[in-house]
Structure formats: structure tokens, C-alpha cells
Amino acid sequence: MNLFEKLLLALLLGAPGWLLAQNEPPPMQYDVALGLHSYYMPALGARWNGPEPVAFAGIHQPFNRKQNLGVSLRLGYSRGKYQGDALQAQLLFCYTPLLAEHVELGFKLGVGYQFSFYPSTPVRWDGEQWVGGRPAKGVVQAPVQFSLGYRSIHTGKVEWQPYLAYQLHVLFGYSPDLSPLPVSNALLGFKISSLQ
Amino acid sequence: MKTNLFFLLVLAALLVAGCTKDVYDLPSATPPPAETPANEAHPMKDSIDAIVSRYIAKGIPGIQVAVKSADGWYFANGGYARIEDQSPLSSEMTNWYFSLTKMYTAALTMKEWESENINLDAPITQYLPQEIAAGITSSDRITVKMLLNHTSGIVNLTALPEYQLWQLNRPLEQPTIEERLAMVYGKPLLFEPGTDFSYSNTNFLLLEKILEQVSRHPYESLLRSEILAPLRLQHTYYNLPEGQARQLSFPGYYLDRYANEQLEDVSRWNSALANASNGYGGIAGTSVDAIRFLEALVKGQVVSPASLIQMRTWVQGRESTQPDYGLGLEYYQFAPGQGQGQYGHEGDGIGCTTQVMYVPENDTYLYINCTVGRQIFGPYLFKTTDFKKELCGYVAKWR
Numbered sequence A: 001m002n003l004f005e006k007l008l009l010a011l012l013l014g015a016p017g018w019l020l021a022q023n024e025p026p027p028m029q030y031d032v033a034l035g036l037h038s039y040y041m042p043a044l045g046a047r048w049n050g051p052e053p054v055a056f057a058g059i060h061q062p063f064n065r066k067q068n069l070g071v072s073l074r075l076g077y078s079r080g081k082y083q084g085d086a087l088q089a090q091l092l093f094c095y096t097p098l099l100a101e102h103v104e105l106g107f108k109l110g111v112g113y114q115f116s117f118y119p120s121t122p123v124r125w126d127g128e129q130w131v132g133g134r135p136a137k138g139v140v141q142a143p144v145q146f147s148l149g150y151r152s153i154h155t156g157k158v159e160w161q162p163y164l165a166y167q168l169h170v171l172f173g174y175s176p177d178l179s180p181l182p183v184s185n186a187l188l189g190f191k192i193s194s195l196q
Numbered sequence B: 001m002k003t004n005l006f007f008l009l010v011l012a013a014l015l016v017a018g019c020t021k022d023v024y025d026l027p028s029a030t031p032p033p034a035e036t037p038a039n040e041a042h043p044m045k046d047s048i049d050a051i052v053s054r055y056i057a058k059g060i061p062g063i064q065v066a067v068k069s070a071d072g073w074y075f076a077n078g079g080y081a082r083i084e085d086q087s088p089l090s091s092e093m094t095n096w097y098f099s100l101t102k103m104y105t106a107a108l109t110m111k112e113w114e115s116e117n118i119n120l121d122a123p124i125t126q127y128l129p130q131e132i133a134a135g136i137t138s139s140d141r142i143t144v145k146m147l148l149n150h151t152s153g154i155v156n157l158t159a160l161p162e163y164q165l166w167q168l169n170r171p172l173e174q175p176t177i178e179e180r181l182a183m184v185y186g187k188p189l190l191f192e193p194g195t196d197f198s199y200s201n202t203n204f205l206l207l208e209k210i211l212e213q214v215s216r217h218p219y220e221s222l223l224r225s226e227i228l229a230p231l232r233l234q235h236t237y238y239n240l241p242e243g244q245a246r247q248l249s250f251p252g253y254y255l256d257r258y259a260n261e262q263l264e265d266v267s268r269w270n271s272a273l274a275n276a277s278n279g280y281g282g283i284a285g286t287s288v289d290a291i292r293f294l295e296a297l298v299k300g301q302v303v304s305p306a307s308l309i310q311m312r313t314w315v316q317g318r319e320s321t322q323p324d325y326g327l328g329l330e331y332y333q334f335a336p337g338q339g340q341g342q343y344g345h346e347g348d349g350i351g352c353t354t355q356v357m358y359v360p361e362n363d364t365y366l367y368i369n370c371t372v373g374r375q376i377f378g379p380y381l382f383k384t385t386d387f388k389k390e391l392c393g394y395v396a397k398w399r
Helices: A003-020 B002-018 B045-056 B097-115 B130-137 B143-148 B161-169 B177-184 B201-215 B219-231 B267-275 B287-298 B304-311 B379-397
Strands: A031-036 A052-062 A069-078 A086-095 A098-102 A103-117 A124-126 A129-133 A137-148 A153-155 A158-173 A181-194 B060-068 B072-082 B236-238 B262-265 B283-285 B331-332 B342-348 B354-359 B364-370
Touching: A003 B287, A031 A158, A052 A086, A052 A181, A069 A103, A086 A137, A098 B060, A124 B219, A129 B236, A137 B236, A153 B283, A181 B342, B045 B060, B045 B072, B045 B379, B060 B287, B097 B143, B097 B201, B097 B283, B097 B287, B097 B342, B097 B354, B130 B177, B143 B201, B177 B262, B201 B219, B219 B236, B219 B287, B219 B364, B236 B287, B236 B379, B342 B379, B354 B379, B364 B379
Parallel strands: none
Antiparallel strands: A031 A052, A031 A181, A052 A069, A069 A086, A086 A103, A098 A103, A103 A137, A124 A129, A124 B262, A137 A158, A153 A158, A158 A181, B060 B072, B060 B364, B236 B283, B331 B342, B342 B354, B354 B364
16 A cells, blocks of 8 residues: 555545534435446446446535535445455545525545455465465545435435436556546435434 | 444445355366377476476466477476366366467468458458448458458457456456447558558457358358368367366466456456457367467468468568568567577467467477466566566577
């Protein structure tokens, strides 16, 4: 792990404390999203192919009463039967204006870090024999996300904001020949917060 | 707090549920007993063994070498057939040849030329199905010979991002010929046809379609009737789906995915990729069969002397410092200043690198298979390439 990756991890791990320290309204929201991911990027002429499940869970802190600026911290898991699973953390800065009554547009941009695992057990040569290898490699992400959401549904003391999102994140340093490597996520999610 | 814990538990459950091990494991049969007698007193034995051992000690998982010279056959096997169970390699094992296949496709094309079914200088539009010719940019200015010597300028389909992303998403469900050709349709040429050299698997996929169109026989049938049967190459295969591959004895194939010197078993991926490489890389066989084919080609038992002269007419790219390619044959110079050079072909899959070479100066044939891929830039690219260079250099300079 190089210095940049260490700083990135520190930022990602330090962000929750900073977010939780924001004691001014509006309240923090929980953000959960499920969807499908594929190695894909629209501009490359490639095909959305062999999608596999991806799940994110995190927190979102709006900065202002209009709730159109904020920051999200997410942890995610993506299944990768053929190229290995991944655990990821993303810090996203969000611009989410209301397009019309209740219709929320979302644009998110940030940084992420993921541990890319292997689809099978890796081995390495220690100079004398083959031994077990490290289970994963750390890879830097650059995520960008577009979303369309509904603000909001009230049930009891809880406020729900469902949304549909497309996220493209490119992986840097996956391997020299596959960097940057595009990954697309199609997500259905919701943000949830308690009504004050 | 409870909600946070719930999220973490969901993530952990998904991770555990998702862990599938050895998705690319491909069981293999026990290798048959040796058919080809080896000369254990072969004069190259000690040097070849030393070179193989040196690179096994650097972490190449498996190396197979076969040599045929005036002193007979010699086989060197280093490392393991499978790292997981440390089973030994055998010279009787079948290997995926990958681009060694291009020699066979070129030979089939030359046989059609000899039969006057193909004019090497005619545009490919004359032989390709109309829907394919229409998709290839400037196909009316590209000749059959330009496909054979990679001077067509057509992009290499396996280097395209859409092909590579497909490999990541669906490695065991390879794109069909039509899907692969569609990736190339409408793409601009790399240069004016005939003005430069650029290696492209697309050229040999188009040659397969031309052969099938001209002969009205499937490529596999042509290969069998024109080359495998006459030469009695009984351990050479084409169109070998996974079920049949399991009945043969293949080594395990490995990949350094992250270029960090950690290998994973990619045998099923390598097999699926090879089997879908058609006329540019779809043939499998033993080391003996590969050498026997090249020897028959060199000795004029496959194509005519006139065809062989054409196949050994080398072209050189603008940036190259030495000749690059003939018609389905690669040119090498592993012994500078000693003779005319060597020729044969290399092959590369996701989990292996192969080579077959003929050295005219000492009338020696060499076959190499390393069971780790070198298509990802990294340590294993250098290890396997250095090994091949050193061994080829030794054999090319041997007198």
C-alpha cells in the first residue's frame, strides 16, 4: 500500500466520525442500494455483459436544509464469480437538486478504495516452493454516480427516499494492462432517516 | 447502532455466500505412456535441463520442452503439471497451441492457392461472405496475402476493449465468431493496406471464413483431411469442448492477475479461450505433433516448394529492425551473424505461452510450453519471455 492509498484509507475511515459530528439539522440518512455490476463503460462500444450482484450500505449527511449538497460514505460488496469478489469503501460528494416537486436529481463524485479478491485460491513462489498467496489486492476507485430519486415517502416516524442510480467507477492499479478498468453499477436504493 | 450492525452482518453474509473456490479448475486425465523414444544422451540435454531448472527456480510453474535434431528427440519437463497436487508434467500431455494454429491456417490457404481456388493477390471481397466483407473497412483493397502476412491494417479484435471486457465478464462463455467480427466492423484500418505490419488475430479469423467459403467445408474438416490425416497427427485437436478436453491430459494453466507474482488456476478459462480462437488459435496437441507438423511443412510434405517460398518471404514493419513475418510464419533471429534466421510461431493464451521453431542451420526443431500466461504486463511476462529467448538462443546457436 503506497502513501496515497494510506491517505485515502485514512480519509475513508475518518469520514464517519466527521459525519457523525455534524449535529446541525437536517439529520443524517442511511443509504442502502442493491443492484448489478459489470465490467462495462458505455463509450467503449462494449456490451453490458454477465452482470453480478452488488450491494452498498452507508450514511449520507446533507449539508443544508434544501438537502441538495451532502456527502456519503458507503461500504460495498460486489460478487465476482469469475474475477473475484470485492469489498469497497466510497466517499462521495453529492449534488442532489429537486428537479420538480418530489423528483430529485443526483450527481455524485468521489474516491474509493477496494479490496479485489481472487476467484480461486492464489499461490506464490517463495523461492523454494509454492505457498499460499495474499487473498486480495488494494485498488483505488474513482466513482461517479447519476441518480433519479423521489423525495420522499413518510411512514410513521421514518422518511424514505427511493432512487435509481447508475454508477461508473474506474479502477486504477488493478493490473498494468487493465488500468483504468471501468466498472458499471446499476442500483436501486433508498435513503432513510427519522422524522424530527 | 443496531442498524449499522445489521448492515455489517448483511455485507459479511454476502461475502461468505459469494466465496466460490477454484471456479476455473479443470480436471484432467492421466497422461498416456510415452510413444516417442527420447535420446537420453542427446547432446543438448544438460544445457536444456539447466536452462529449464533455472527458470523453474524463478517461479514458472511448469515448462515443457521438446527438441528434435539429427541426434533424435529430447524432452525436458520442469515444475508441476498442477501446482495444487504437485503432479509431474509429461511430454505426452496435450497443450493448447494458441497462435501456433496460424501456421496450419496459412498452410491450408496455400493448399487452396495451389489448387487455384484462391488468388493470394485478389481482394478478400472476392471470397468472403458479403455480410462480412461489408463490415471490414476498405475490404476491397485488402488481399488474401495481406491477411496472411498481417499487412492488412485490420485491427486485432483480441486487443479491443470490448473483447477484453467480455473476457472479464463471461470468460467461460466466449463470443461467437459473428460477435467477434462485429467488434471489428466499421473500425478504421491502422494503416493503408500493404504499407506496414501489425499482428492481428482478425486476419486469421477472416482466413478461416475464406477457407470455408472457398472449400465449402468447415475449417475443422479441412484441417483433418488436408493436414492431420495425411500426416497422421493423431494427437492434434480442433474444436475441443470442455467435456472432451477433460478426457485428455492437459496441464494446469496459471495467471498472474494483478502482476504481483501471485498465480491462480485459470485452466477452464484458458481452455474456453483457446477453443474459441478458431483459425487464429484454436488447435491443441502434443509437443511431438507440433514438431512433426513443422517438420513436414519445412520438408515440403504439407505445401509445395513454391508455397513454402511464399510463406518464407518476410515482411518488415516500418518500426522493425528485422523481418517480422512471412505467410503464417514468424521470423526470428536468435543467433545474429549465424545464418539466415529461424522461423516458426509463438502462441499466447490467458494461462500459457507456447512456441515452435525451426533452425535451418542445424536442422533442429524446438517446442516450448510454459503453463503461465504472459499477456498481462508484469513479472511473468519477463520471466517467460526471457526463458524462451534464452532457450531459443541456445538451440539456434548450437552446432
